[in-house]
Amino acid sequence: MSLFFIPFILSFLFFFIPFSKKWSFVIALSGTITIAISVLLTGSLDISYPWIPGLGLFFSLKISPISFLIIQMASVMMFLMVLSLGPQSRWNYALSFLSLGAFNGVLMADNVLLFYMFWEMAIIPVFVLLMGVKDEILIPKIGIRFLKYNIAGGLLILISLMTIYLQLSPLSSFNFQTIYQISLSSTQQLYLLAALGISMAIKLPLFPFHRWQADTYAASPMMGTMMLAAILSKLGLYGIYRLIFPLCSTVVFHYLSWILCSILLGSLYAAFMTLQGDNLKKKLAYLSMSHMGLMSAGFLSGTVSGLQGTILMMVSHAVTTISLFWTVHLLTKYPSSEMSGLIKTNGFISAVTLISILASLSFPLTSGFVGELLILSGLTATHGLLTVLALIPTIINAWFLLKWYHAVFLGPYSGHRISLRKSDYLASTFILLFIFLIGLFPNIILDLTQQSVMALIKGIK
């Protein structure tokens, strides 16, 4: 229970007490550590309070092993984010903790309405963060587009869940278990899949519902970008696990090859988009989108290896995304965009960036590899050609990442030097630790979710 409340409490603290930047940083850091510890201490959670008795609504929270893992991941990522970005204004912390609290809420909610409520709540703080940027003219337009897409996605969930609810006997509880009991005809499932699928595709994001993403990532402050890329995008995958699999598995598996094929083509499209323009945050947004495509394809494949691989890659994606955006953050602190040959003076950052790039490209012994291998195995089990399709974006992503690395870190030395704080060293040490820990001992994570993945697959087949 404390796990649920701590982010909200922290958020309110930051809202109402005017801490200085330095103090905010210290408090945020200790707050994230507290959250991480409380995650470790929380074994299980299963509570239920009457909420709106007239409608049969309960405020019920419950943790399954998969959502527990995602919460763990999110709290660790929050720690890394706070540590790597250094002192920020208290509003940034307040909003991102609020968002984290809502994120945890989505993962814990055992009640459909709560699920929806937290789902919508998670994006609002990021929107506010985004609108707070003053030095960009396009901000209102980008922000509104971000909001439009995400609210539309949320509403689709609400509408589809309401239609299901109307089929239940009146005043029955709104819990997931009750909803899973209902049997839907395949036409109904198809409509449901369309609505929920679009909603998840907006969140992840997948082609062609991604137009909000690149601009938002590019325009919002780094805290918001990391929040969206590393943490909130995982809600889409969770939604697949929580809603699409239990409710419309028959239809999903009927059209599986086509669905996976279109997702992977979208991933390829995103990979091609990384070659465009020169806004690095935008390019990394497309890279992230390409990876999310691969992950959701692996997840939807509905095989043990696909699901397990996605879970592993999800964690890895969060770490590498934070690490790459952190590098961008360090680079953009300096006005000149004409940097090159940074390795000469900043050997440490160059090494960390190269390792993160390799992890992002699923280099063996780093965190990304086992996940990608398992996802590819899952895709092979569905159709051999899908594996080929999934492999092409990885080559193009390598092209983009190396091009960037070579432009900034290698080549003739331009005379720039990035000075690092102690917290930067600490953050990158943690990043490297996670990358190699997951890479060398992926069983830590795989064992945690093995049982529930098996159960899930048994349930849907």
Added chain:
Amino acid sequence: MILFLLPVLSCFILFFFNQILNKKIISLIALISSLVMVAMACFFSVTLSSGSTLHFWEWFSIGQRVVPFAFYIDALSKIMLLLVTGIGFLVVMFSVGYMSTDPRYGRYMAYVLLFILFMLILILANNYVLLFVGWEGVGLCSYLLIGFWFDKKENTQAAKKAFLMNKIGDAGLLLAVTSIGYVLGTFFIQDALFKSVGLNQVWITVITLGFVIAAVGKSAQIPLYTWLPDAMTGPTPASALIHAATMVTAGIYLIVRSSTFFLAATGINQVLLAIGLLTAIFSASIATCQKDIKKILAFSTVSQLGLMVVALGLGAYKTAIFHLVTHAFFKALLFLGAGSVIHGLQGQQDIQKMGGLYKKMPITFVCMAIGCFALAGLPPLSGFISKEMILLNGWSKSPFIFMALISVSILTALYAMRLLGRVFGGIYKGSQIPHESGLFMTVPLIILAVASCFGGFLPVPAYLGAVSESSHGLMGLIMAAFSMFMVLLFLWVFWRQYAIKSFFFSQFLENQCHVDKLYHRCVITPLLIFSTIGYRFVELGALQLPSWALDTGWKACLKRISIVSNGRIQTAIHLFFAGIIFLLIWLLFL
């Protein structure tokens, strides 16, 4: 295990403390740990019987499929083990002389040691996933070493190219590995080979095709060979180790390791044969017209790898490994010799500015001469014996293949003797003052020269379990005489410095047939154009439409509404009362 940990540890030390450590200590650490690896290799190959497994820890497991960190030892891996560690040690020793003046010497040694470690993982892995670890790992080290002098744009460009070309090959291997994992339900190499009998032909084709793509990428065959000549921008000893003797032969090793799949496949062996022949002839002819000493050797490597691929296509796996071993000896020798020459001439690589070095660098000259003769196939040096075996295999398959292989040998002899004659014969044409290299550089040369002389008598095919073939008889003798004649003829031509007129075609060959330009025009540019079209017309075009439609629709609605909600208080009050009246009527009467 402990023996394996020591190199890992020294690698770490060199990575993190290379700024603090003194150069002598760095050399000592590198020498000791590479020597330990040689000792480990000898120990393993003597004490462990074939077919034994060394298990370290379970990496991950998924369902029934377990992937451990475990090594498998058999005759093939023993040969590769001794080869890699042996040449690795010699290269490290050479580097002590060659690289010690470089400011990033410690980093260099760390990369080389890391490379040897990954190479060991590659050849010892008992499952395909671990093999893939080594496979990508050596690619990474190759990338790091090609771009070692990163201030020059062309070096980093070459490194990037190598990485990406290898990435294509890696994708092929990943395809094969996942297919094996799915179809055969295991990642263990021996299990997979055992279970592959009677496998569906479609899956066999997919798996072998994946292996072939992997080998084409790593072993620099057409169409992915262009990275290897460019890779010569790295330090020369690294080129000797990675881009000549060991890493580039990983593709050959992979296919020999998985030969059971290829024996079961139908069409794929012809593909291998075609790729190998084409590469061998094409790159040998390019090698004849190159001016950079390292480029000549690079194209020669590509061509020799092509010969090995031909052997694979012919099903002569043991012969391929035999040629791999002898080629490793003489090509490492040639590269290190070239390194010695370059070092002696303060970085000069153009053979037109060399000449007459036989007096100035006698040891290097003798060793290089042995290397060139072995490459050209002068009997009874190592290169001749293994190449002859490939040729004989070709003869037994078809005379056309044999003729093609003969033309490759003629071209090989031509460029090898051209190299020897232009560099060491005649008079010196450069401006620097040449000097013989130090002991650390000449000793590895001498050892490799001895190996290149007598390596042909190593019973490699027999050790791998080949049935000893009957003597080649007349055919062998004819070939020996022919290649003797050919080599001596070319030697005479080039040693006497007869000028050979350049003609249009030689210009074309000197520019490497413009393949790079072709790839740039036909692959990279279209991809970029495709991406731009996608960005302009989809990202900024079609995907904007729904949003645009929504906006205009919304505005149209607003226009209609603005007739009533025009901001005047009277209208608002009228509407308000109208509403109330409507509500009242509705509540009261309906």
